[in-house]
Amino acid sequence: DQQVKQNSPSLSVQEGRISILNCDYTNSMFDYFLWYKKYPAEGPTFLISISSIKDKNEDGRFTVFLNKSAKHLSLHIVPSQPGDSAVYFCAASAKDSNYQLIWGAGTKLIIKP
Amino acid sequence: DSGVTQTPKHLITATGQRVTLRCSPRSGDLSVYWYQQSLDQGLQFLIQYYNGEERAKGNILERFSAQQFPDLHSELNLSSLELGDSALYFCASSAWGQVKNTGELFFGEGSRLTVL
Numbered sequence: 001d002q003q004v005k006q007n008s009p010s011l012s013v014q015e016g017r018i019s020i021l022n023c024d025y026t027n028s029m030f031d032y033f034l035w036y037k038k039y040p041a042e043g044p045t046f047l048i049s050i051s052s053i054k055d056k057n058e059d060g061r062f063t064v065f066l067n068k069s070a071k072h073l074s075l076h077i078v079p080s081q082p083g084d085s086a087v088y089f090c091a092a093s094a095k096d097s098n099y100q101l102i103w104g105a106g107t108k109l110i111i112k113p
Numbered sequence: 114d115s116g117v118t119q120t121p122k123h124l125i126t127a128t129g130q131r132v133t134l135r136c137s138p139r140s141g142d143l144s145v146y147w148y149q150q151s152l153d154q155g156l157q158f159l160i161q162y163y164n165g166e167e168r169a170k171g172n173i174l175e176r177f178s179a180q181q182f183p184d185l186h187s188e189l190n191l192s193s194l195e196l197g198d199s200a201l202y203f204c205a206s207s208a209w210g211q212v213k214n215t216g217e218l219f220f221g222e223g224s225r226l227t228v229l
Contacts, residue, residue: 032215032216041201042223043117043203043221044220046217046219049216089155089156093216098209099216100161100169100209101216103155103158104155106155106156
């Protein structure tokens with residue numbers, strides 16, 4: 001039972017345009033969502049997070065939107081840059097599960113020149 | 114630099130052998146996690162330790178074991194290795210269990226294991 005789903009294994013976007021990565025979840029008890037970025041042969045690095053009490057969090061070129069009624073969150077990257085090419089993981093946690101992270105399978109983002 | 118240190122970075126061994134991967138968590142973190150990433154696969158959670166005790170178990174094979182020592186470093190032992198065990202093994206640490214916890218994991222650079 002996948003509680004966190006990233007249905008797009010890969011996404012290709014033109015440099016300078018907006019990249020939108022999507023994540024769906026099934027557990028309404030999740031109260032914290034995180035996005036991680038991973039380059040090949042490196043460990044994932046934290047990118048941005050959002051609490052379930054918010055619907056938007058912005059950090060520079062990165063914005064995460066949360067739609068609790070749809071159990072959906074998205075990561076927007078504007079403008080997309082070549083260095084954004086990486087695998088992006090969505091993860092979620094719940095207080096009643098002691099904040100254990102549940103991971104999506106990842107989406108490989110390719111920024112085309 | 115996440116503050117999490119993993120050794121070795123690369124390891125090549127033969128089937129049937131046993132290896133030990135080592136992880137030093139970020140300063141102040143009591144919780145350590147082990148993840149496996151096979152070729153083009155997502156992150157598979159293996160096991161979590163908190164202050165020396167096993168806290169959560171994921172898809173960890175019986176041939177694999179881990180422990181966390183009093184100084185909080187952790188080791189992942191992989192035995193009777195098979196070709197399919199070739200993967201990147203990541204260690205992460207967090208402030209889980211502590212007041213300052215935000216849920217964020219800090220990952221090491223990984224240990225690449227190749228089983229021939």
